[in-house]
Amino acid sequence: MECSEVNNLIMKYLDGSISEVELKLLNRHRLNCWECNEEFEMMTEIIKYINELPEISPPYDLEEKVMKRIRMKRSASSMFSMLVGVAGMFAFAYYMTIFVILPYIQDINLLQKILGYGYFALDVVGKHLMSIVVNLPIIIDNLLVLRNILIKDYMHIMLFVAAVVAVLNLGLIRIINFQQE
Numbered sequence: 001m002e003c004s005e006v007n008n009l010i011m012k013y014l015d016g017s018i019s020e021v022e023l024k025l026l027n028r029h030r031l032n033c034w035e036c037n038e039e040f041e042m043m044t045e046i047i048k049y050i051n052e053l054p055e056i057s058p059p060y061d062l063e064e065k066v067m068k069r070i071r072m073k074r075s076a077s078s079m080f081s082m083l084v085g086v087a088g089m090f091a092f093a094y095y096m097t098i099f100v101i102l103p104y105i106q107d108i109n110l111l112q113k114i115l116g117y118g119y120f121a122l123d124v125v126g127k128h129l130m131s132i133v134v135n136l137p138i139i140i141d142n143l144l145v146l147r148n149i150l151i152k153d154y155m156h157i158m159l160f161v162a163a164v165v166a167v168l169n170l171g172l173i174r175i176i177n178f179q180q181e
């Protein structure tokens, strides 16, 4: 019997599909062939060792950890798009103030009135500061809900506003430069 055939028999032995005749052939060859015997011993040792390995199950909280990571990634990306949207709204308010509202307020008294309302509002806020502090968790809760609604339903609108503001900004700068020339 050739050594290469014995190799096949060893594989059959290891996966338990060897016949009695084949087993006899294998054992006879092993008695005469040192190399094949060595290989047989080594392979059975390895298989025995593998079978004795404790079964490794994933840590019980693996799925939870993976999900947590996914959620963190998601909230990071939605936080980013929210920041873009908020920046767009601030930019919009800023340019509205600079280019649209301020040119109409040429009357200084009107400005003082507006500032007066501002101080009045600050005064009211000061008087109700305590209740604001008490209600702050509720307010933050509602803001978080609002944030989720904004992100889910109005994010594309906010991004659109940001884009429009950017375009308007460029246009206004061109117009202003044109008028100065």
Ligand SMILES: [Zn+2]
Residues within 6 Å of the ligand: 002, 003, 006, 029, 033, 034, 035, 036, 037
């Ligand atoms: Zn051999």
